[in-house]
Amino acid sequence: MGRRRTAPCGRDQELAVLREAAATAEHGRLIAIRGHAGVGKSTLLEAIAQDLPSADMVIRVPLGGAADDRFGVTTVLDAIRDRFEQVGDPHLVRSIGAVTRLMSVRDHTSEWWTARMVVELAALFGGIAQHRRVVLLVDDAHAVREPALVLGAARRPGCLVVAAFRDTGDLAPGVAELVTLADDTVELGPLPDSCVESLVSRIAAAPPDESLLVALHDALGPLFGNPGTTLATVEDLQERGLLTVLHDRLCLRNPGEPIVLPSTHWLPRRVRRLAGEERELVTAVAVLGELTVDDLPLLARVLDAELPDLGRALDRLILEGVLSAGPDGDVRCRCAALAGAIVADSGPEAPDRLHAAIAADLLDRARRGEPIEATVMADHVSGAGSALDADDEVGAWLVTRAEEAERDQPERAVRWYAAALRRLGPGHPEHARVLPVLLRLVVRTGLYDVVYGLFAEPEMLGSPSPTARADLRSVAVMAMLHVGTPLPGRAVRRILGEPLPDMIDGYGALRRLADSRSVGMVLSAADLAAVSGAIAGDRRTCGPALGESRCTDDPAALLDDLIEAISVGDLATVFEVVLGERYRAPTTGVLSAYQRVVRGYARGDWSAALSAARELRLTGSADTLVHGAGRLFAAEICSARGDVRGADEWLTGVTVDDRLAPLRGWVETGLTHQVDGPAEATRRAVFAMRRNRRIDGRIGLERFLLRALEIAACSGERAAAVQLLGEIEELHRRDASHKTMELVFLARGAANHDALYTRVGADLARRRKDQPDLLRACLTVAKFAGEPRSWLYEAYELAKLCDSPLLLDCVRSASRERGVGAPRAHRSRDSLSPHELRMIELIRAGYTNRQIAADIRVREKTVENSLTRLFAKTGCRSRVELAAASLDGRILDAAVPSAGA
Numbered sequence: 001m002g003r004r005r006t007a008p009c010g011r012d013q014e015l016a017v018l019r020e021a022a023a024t025a026e027h028g029r030l031i032a033i034r035g036h037a038g039v040g041k042s043t044l045l046e047a048i049a050q051d052l053p054s055a056d057m058v059i060r061v062p063l064g065g066a067a068d069d070r071f072g073v074t075t076v077l078d079a080i081r082d083r084f085e086q087v088g089d090p091h092l093v094r095s096i097g098a099v100t101r102l103m104s105v106r107d108h109t110s111e112w113w114t115a116r117m118v119v120e121l122a123a124l125f126g127g128i129a130q131h132r133r134v135v136l137l138v139d140d141a142h143a144v145r146e147p148a149l150v151l152g153a154a155r156r157p158g159c160l161v162v163a164a165f166r167d168t169g170d171l172a173p174g175v176a177e178l179v180t181l182a183d184d185t186v187e188l189g190p191l192p193d194s195c196v197e198s199l200v201s202r203i204a205a206a207p208p209d210e211s212l213l214v215a216l217h218d219a220l221g222p223l224f225g226n227p228g229t230t231l232a233t234v235e236d237l238q239e240r241g242l243l244t245v246l247h248d249r250l251c252l253r254n255p256g257e258p259i260v261l262p263s264t265h266w267l268p269r270r271v272r273r274l275a276g277e278e279r280e281l282v283t284a285v286a287v288l289g290e291l292t293v294d295d296l297p298l299l300a301r302v303l304d305a306e307l308p309d310l311g312r313a314l315d316r317l318i319l320e321g322v323l324s325a326g327p328d329g330d331v332r333c334r335c336a337a338l339a340g341a342i343v344a345d346s347g348p349e350a351p352d353r354l355h356a357a358i359a360a361d362l363l364d365r366a367r368r369g370e371p372i373e374a375t376v377m378a379d380h381v382s383g384a385g386s387a388l389d390a391d392d393e394v395g396a397w398l399v400t401r402a403e404e405a406e407r408d409q410p411e412r413a414v415r416w417y418a419a420a421l422r423r424l425g426p427g428h429p430e431h432a433r434v435l436p437v438l439l440r441l442v443v444r445t446g447l448y449d450v451v452y453g454l455f456a457e458p459e460m461l462g463s464p465s466p467t468a469r470a471d472l473r474s475v476a477v478m479a480m481l482h483v484g485t486p487l488p489g490r491a492v493r494r495i496l497g498e499p500l501p502d503m504i505d506g507y508g509a510l511r512r513l514a515d516s517r518s519v520g521m522v523l524s525a526a527d528l529a530a531v532s533g534a535i536a537g538d539r540r541t542c543g544p545a546l547g548e549s550r551c552t553d554d555p556a557a558l559l560d561d562l563i564e565a566i567s568v569g570d571l572a573t574v575f576e577v578v579l580g581e582r583y584r585a586p587t588t589g590v591l592s593a594y595q596r597v598v599r600g601y602a603r604g605d606w607s608a609a610l611s612a613a614r615e616l617r618l619t620g621s622a623d624t625l626v627h628g629a630g631r632l633f634a635a636e637i638c639s640a641r642g643d644v645r646g647a648d649e650w651l652t653g654v655t656v657d658d659r660l661a662p663l664r665g666w667v668e669t670g671l672t673h674q675v676d677g678p679a680e681a682t683r684r685a686v687f688a689m690r691r692n693r694r695i696d697g698r699i700g701l702e703r704f705l706l707r708a709l710e711i712a713a714c715s716g717e718r719a720a721a722v723q724l725l726g727e728i729e730e731l732h733r734r735d736a737s738h739k740t741m742e743l744v745f746l747a748r749g750a751a752n753h754d755a756l757y758t759r760v761g762a763d764l765a766r767r768r769k770d771q772p773d774l775l776r777a778c779l780t781v782a783k784f785a786g787e788p789r790s791w792l793y794e795a796y797e798l799a800k801l802c803d804s805p806l807l808l809d810c811v812r813s814a815s816r817e818r819g820v821g822a823p824r825a826h827r828s829r830d831s832l833s834p835h836e837l838r839m840i841e842l843i844r845a846g847y848t849n850r851q852i853a854a855d856i857r858v859r860e861k862t863v864e865n866s867l868t869r870l871f872a873k874t875g876c877r878s879r880v881e882l883a884a885a886s887l888d889g890r891i892l893d894a895a896v897p898s899a900g901a
Contacts, residue, residue, distance in 0.1 A: 018048055018162065018186065028155040032141075032179055033164040035188030036321075037266055038228020041164035044188065045137050048162060057134045059083055063147065064140035072144040073103055073117070076136075080128070095124035118153050126157035134159040141165040146174040148181050190225025193862070199227060200234050200250065209249040210611045219259035221335035222324075229265065233337065236262030246614045247634070247649060255615050256588050260340035267334060268341045270322060277305040278313040282322060282333070286342035287351045290330045302357045355383035363394070374401055379412070382419035395423025399430055406441065414441045418450050426462025435461070435468050436521040439475045443522060443579070446586035448479040455491045469496055471520030477513050481506050481571060484590035484620020504624050506571050506591075507535050507659060524549065530578045534566045537698060537735050550580050563737045564768075568663075569629045569699045570598045587854065590619050594626045597633050603838060604771035604801035606637045608856065613650075628655045629663060629699060636667045639674065640772070642806035647671055661692050663700025669707050674806075678715030685711065686720050689727060701731065702743050706750075710780065713750045725751045738764060746777055755784035762791075771798050775807065779814055788818045801837070836870055839863065844883045 018031060035041050049058050061079045063072045077099060084092065098120045105113060128134050136154050141147040142165040151161050165175055167187075179185060191199070193213065200208045216224055216233065223229040237243045237252075237259065244253045252259075261268050271282055280303045285291055291299070296314070300307040314331065317323040322338075325331050333339040343351060359380035366372050378401040381394060402416035417438040424431045442450050454460060455476070464472060473496055476487055480503040492500055501509035514532035519525045526548035533542030539559065546562060547555035558577055565573035572585040572595040585592050593616035600609030613634035616627060631650045638646035647667070654664065665688035673681035685708030692701070709724040728747045732740040742764035749758025762777035778795035782788035792815050799807035815821065832840075835856055842852045849867070853860040867879075876882040 015044065015047055015051065018044075019051060028158045028160070029184070030151055030155045030161045030163065030182045032182035032185045033162065033188065034167040034179070034185060035164075036223075036226060037166050038223075038226045038232070039188045039190070040227040041166075041188060042139055043227065045139055045162065045164055049135075049137055052135055055132060057083065057128070057132050059134065059136050061136060061138045062140060063138055063143045070108060070145050071117075071149045072141075072147055073099065073121070073150055076150050077103075080124070083128075091127055092124070095120065095127055099124060114149065118149065121150060121153035122156045125154045125159050129158050136161045136163075138163040141178060142172065142175050144174070145172070146177070148174065148177045151178065152181055190222075191227060191230075192225070196225055196230055199231060203231055203234060204238065204243065204245075204250045206245045206248060206250040209246075209251045209614055210607065211255065211615050212243075212250055212252055215252060215255075215259055219335065219337040219340070221337075223335050223337075229261070232262050232265055233259065236264075244618070246617060247610075247646065249611075249614060251614050251618060253618060255618055258340045259337050260344055261335075261337045263341070265341075267322060267338050268345070270320065271338075271342055272345065276313075277303065277309050278317060280305065281310060281313050282317055283342055283346050283350065284354060285323060285331060286333050286339040286346075287354050289339070290332045292329050292331065298358065298361065302354075302361055349387070351383065352385045352387035355380045355385075356387035359384050359388050359390075363390070375405075375412075378402075378416050382415045385419075386422070390423060392424050392428055395420045395428070396430060398423065399434055406437075410441055410445050411447060414438065414445055414447050414450055417441065418453065421454075421460050422457070426460070431462075432465060432468065435464070436471050439471045439522050440582070442475055443478060443583055444581075446482070446584045448482050448586060448589070451475055451479040452483070452485075452487065455487045455495065458491045458495050461495050464495065467520050469520075471522045472496060473500065473516070474513060474520060474523040476500055477503070477509050478575075481509065482586055482589045482591045484622065484624065486621065504622055505657070505659070506569075506625050510571075511535055527578055530562070531574060534562045534574065537563075537566075539563070539735065539737075546578065549578055560738045563735065564739050567698065567700070567702060567739065568598050569626060569659075570595055571626065573598075588619070590616065590624060590626055593619055594630050597630045601633050601637065601772065602768075602770045604798060605835070605838060605856070606641070606802050606804070610634055610637055623655055625655075625657060625659060628657060628660050632660065632663045632667050632700070636670065639667060639671045640802070640807060641804045642674070644671065644675060658697050659699050661688070661697040662704040665689075665692070666700050666704035666707055669704065669711065673711050678711050679717070682708065682712045682715055682717045682720050686723065689724065702728075702739060705731065706743055706747055709747050710750045710776070713753075721751045739768070742768070742773075746780065749784070750780055753784050755781055755786070758784065771801060775799060775802070779810065782814055782818060788814075789820050792818070792820055832870075832873070836866060836873075839866060839870065840882060840886045843879050844886060 033041050033044060045060075049060065052058060059079050061072075061076050063075055069075060077096060080092075080096065099117070102113065102117050102120060107113060125134065125136075134154075136151070136159055138147070138151065138161065141151070141163040147163065147165075151163055154161050163178065163182075165178065171179065196216075197208055197213060200213075216230065220226070220229060220233065234243070242253050242257065243250055245251070263269070271279070274282060281299070284299055284303070293311075293314075296310050297307060299305075300310050303310070314323070318325050318331070321334060323331050324334050333342065359377065362372050362377040362380060366377065378398060381388060381390065381398060398416045398420035402413040402420065405413040405416065417434055421431065421434060421438065424434070438450070442448060454472075461472070476492065476496075477500060480486055480500065484503070486503060487500065489499060501512040503509055510528075511532050513523075514528035517525075519528070526545045529545035530542055530549050533539070533545055542562065543555050543559050546558055547553065550558060552558070562574060562577040565571075565577060572591040575583045576585065585595060593612050596612035597609050597616060600606065600612055613630045616630040620627070631654050635647040635650035635654075638644075638650060648671075651664075651667065651671075654660070665685065669681050669685045669688070672684055685704075689705070689708065692704075705724055705728050709721055709728065712718075712720040712724060725747050728740075728743055732744045742761050745757045745761035745764065748754060749756070749761060758777060758781045762774060762781055765774040765777050775795050775798035778791045778798065782791040782795065785791060792811060795814075796808065796811045799811055838856055839852055842855055847855065849863045850860050853863045856863075870876070870882065871878075874882060874885060876885055
């Protein structure tokens, strides 16, 4: 029996192939293992060595140090000498001597020498293999020019030869001969995501957060899943203090900071050895992001290089795997992490210098009347910063280009307008007109880093007019709320004449902004009135203002969305509702992360919500109201999953803020119910309710009141339930919305054990697509309904969606109480995961694969693979058919579980 060991992570299939080949290798066999650098070839060879029977004689040959040995004979002889005592055959000395004498011959190119060497090597290996099977494990076979001579000679007398070599795309002739000679070839591809997660967990002693895996994939690109590269990158991040364990998950300490390849990785080391046009070319590609062959003449002029030399350098860099060429002819660095490492090595001024050199060349050609691409020149002029010496004529030209790009390329327009402001200066007639346009576009695109750039160079702004000052104040407040970092106080006071509102309390900052009555062109009086009215819960003010802000005669639906967003402190959604197409939440930052927490919680994707909560904790320089709300939602998820310790950890350190009192009461009531029972939970809930009357906290109030009432009703605390019902009905009279109407129906149903009221409330929750609220409503209906089966089954599927063992137990317990067979998981191949259900929803909304990937925080390739599985599960052949099938309910049958006894 062989020694069966665990395969290296994700290599079970390859090891199985090698086991079978080894078992059938009675008359000699050559197996080639090919793969990119760091993909795990050496690890797999080690696993093979451990997997072989103890009777085999294993000879390991590292050919990596044999670059000056054409055939690798010397290295093989050294490995055999190390096993001399194990062989125990005196005739071995003669064979080794014969091979050694042949190696001393100067001419190794003659046919006589080659034939004689093959004979002597075959005799050598034959003597070793006379009484046992010999296994030759050869690493780095690509390091010698002609490895086939030795390896073929070893196979001939019956040895098993396993040779690993690096696959660089175009194989050298000697390696190509080895592949042709091999009986089997095993190709090592990237590891699957689950194995990458396992590898990272192993070296970091904590499982990686989903956001870390996404960031690694985006940075490493085709090298993600390459064990050597992935592990080296993670270890480098650890050594530089860029990783931290937060709530048992490994996270990036600064989520927005780019990941670069470590300096010890073979790709940066290869780049550092480059010189001349090769080094200049690879630096240019790293700075520019990509280039085409058509860009080479321009680069040749800028770099003062000969065009043929530059072309040959490009071919060599692609051949060596430093650069990669796409099917559209674009050339990029092998991965974003390599580009980042190259730019870092080049120094902070290198990007500006390159952009400035290219911009100067293009400007010179344009002045001579030669045709140039305006977009390209504008990109380089804006990218050059202060490194380009240009006059205000160039600034005016940039303004024209930005005006042309505003509609279809707003992100580009932002960069161009910002660069134009720098060129024009505050005294130019165009300056006053451009500034509000730029600020309006910043809000539309979410590129708030431009605002920080403006305040970092206050001389660009001069002494703004009152209207411009109002615009700057509004956008500066929005920038701080989104990014979570304060603007420099001295520059703010110099430009605005007064400090900005404290960003710690986002609601307060917006209210003070509205109360200042300083209205510009970016945020109108109606915009600010709608936001401040919603914060104050004043529907009479908020409704008309919202209608004026969005230019609609029927703001009722928008008003419900706005009130619901305000009720959970989701300011990003507040801005989306009020500003519409004039606003976009940035993909990173405090408000974006919190929005993902809230939305992930509502749709039942609690793992994504927890990942966003961790990101939120690590984003921004202050502990804001939004940070506290995010921690409370994370604590609630842990509590609902039965993880009391995790819930306590999230609760610890939450800022004591009156605005968050109801949301905290919601979480703590549920936690107390688990730990101390319903009676104590009810007592604490009533106390918290009375305290909240004094402070008038609103965030999470509906959730807190309903949970407290449900616990009181179930525990027989009738007086407390009636009191809480009165509070809920008063809330609806004061702030009537679809959400409060749903709350009233659910509360009346729970307090009066009335299934009809609860059923209506559940239908309202279903329309809002709030899965946790719907789950609890289903459980309440099932307690009182005459036929509870369908409600229990729906609750069971929702508990599975949330991945909550505790809620699953609650459903099973309720099923037993009502005498219904406990629901069981539907085990068919057609069951749909939370990600797949969300993908179907987004497909119906017309999202592209890239947009879906951004929404659910996975890679675009993962979306493509998931779509393939979805088509197979549902029998649909296209996205259109999938959307149509979901609309008529045909693909949701898999969500209905079967009944068990």
